[in-house]
Amino acid sequence: MWFFHILIFKIILNEFSSYYIFLILVYWVLFSLKLKLQSTLEIHKMRTLKLFYIAIFISFSVSCQKQIPVDDITNQPVFNEADTQYKNVFKVLDGTWKGKFLIYQDQQLGAKNSIELKDISEESIKKNGFKLINSIDVTQVYTSESPYFQKVTITDYYPDTKKQEVSNGVNKIQDGHMWCVVRKPNETVIHDGITDGDDTIIWSRNEKAPQRIEYFKETVSTNTYEIVGWGYYEGDDPEKSPKLWFYAKYDRQ
Numbered sequence: 001m002w003f004f005h006i007l008i009f010k011i012i013l014n015e016f017s018s019y020y021i022f023l024i025l026v027y028w029v030l031f032s033l034k035l036k037l038q039s040t041l042e043i044h045k046m047r048t049l050k051l052f053y054i055a056i057f058i059s060f061s062v063s064c065q066k067q068i069p070v071d072d073i074t075n076q077p078v079f080n081e082a083d084t085q086y087k088n089v090f091k092v093l094d095g096t097w098k099g100k101f102l103i104y105q106d107q108q109l110g111a112k113n114s115i116e117l118k119d120i121s122e123e124s125i126k127k128n129g130f131k132l133i134n135s136i137d138v139t140q141v142y143t144s145e146s147p148y149f150q151k152v153t154i155t156d157y158y159p160d161t162k163k164q165e166v167s168n169g170v171n172k173i174q175d176g177h178m179w180c181v182v183r184k185p186n187e188t189v190i191h192d193g194i195t196d197g198d199d200t201i202i203w204s205r206n207e208k209a210p211q212r213i214e215y216f217k218e219t220v221s222t223n224t225y226e227i228v229g230w231g232y233y234e235g236d237d238p239e240k241s242p243k244l245w246f247y248a249k250y251d252r253q
Contacts, residue, residue, distance in 0.1 A: 071188050073170045073181050076149045082176030083148050089178070089195065090150040090171045092220045093142040099225070099250030101156070103134040109240045117242070120217065120228050125245050135159065138250065140225075148173040154182065203229075210234040216246070225250040 068077045108129035116124070137157040144150040150171040157164045169182035169189075178193035180203055191203035191214070200219045205212060216229020226249050230242035 068174070070174060070179055071181055071183075071190060073151075073168060073183055076146060077172065077174040079146075079148050079173065080175070083173040085176075086173045086178060086195075087147045088144075089173070089201070090142070091144055091147070092199075093150065093152075093171070093225070094144050095142060096253040097138075097140045097142075097225050097250035098253055099138060099248060101136040101138045101227070101248040102132060102246060103136075104130045104245045104247070105133045106241060106243055106245060107131055109237075109243060112239055112241055115241050117215065117230065120230070122226070122228060122247060124228065125247050130245065138248065140250065142171075152182075211236065211238070213238060223252045225252070 068075055104125050106129055137159065139155040141153045142150055143152075152169050152171065154167045154169065155164065156167070165185060167182050167184045169180065171178075171180050173179075178195075178201065180191040180193060182189045189205070191205045193201050193203045196202050196217065199221060200217055202215070202217050204215045207213070211232060211234050213232040214229060215231075216227055219226045226247075228245075228247050230245045232238045232242055233244065236243050
């Protein structure tokens, strides 16, 4: 800037020539370019800062969305890398299924360790002492909304009382875990799950008040959907074998 002042001083003293005028023009052009460059850098800096804040906002929003409760059957959770191991695990269920859900009562309760409670099948309920106490006509309609989120509508018809009950629920993957959530008219039932081979999911829950301990296997093939399991409920002694067992076989419609 001092150089520009000297040139102006020479002009005032009439000590200038076309050479000095040329230098003034060159200096002015360079000075203008410098201002423009500074302005461009400031704009770039502001844009970078803006993008940084946007990234923080998006990260915060995603973090907040992950806090969807497990019992939420309306909204899909935000899925992450841990969920990909279960991609499309529920897809085979899509469609309509109909069949009977049978409930048995064990009339000869023994010690808990006297029977097999994990490796169970239809044969498990065919032993002596099991009595059929209820039969429910069931229709289940599954619809996948994403590879990790599937909605279900369950219609239970009780022939003995001529009553019908409709429940809604979801199978979903959330934070790397499998969940089955069913909202019945009088309660919400939540099971967590693991896969057992390519065709079977094991669902379970363990609640203390009131007591609800359940374990069952769902095995699905192209046209058949089979369920076998057992449960302890309020008043049952969990140190003994389960009092209630259930078995279901549904056909694809």
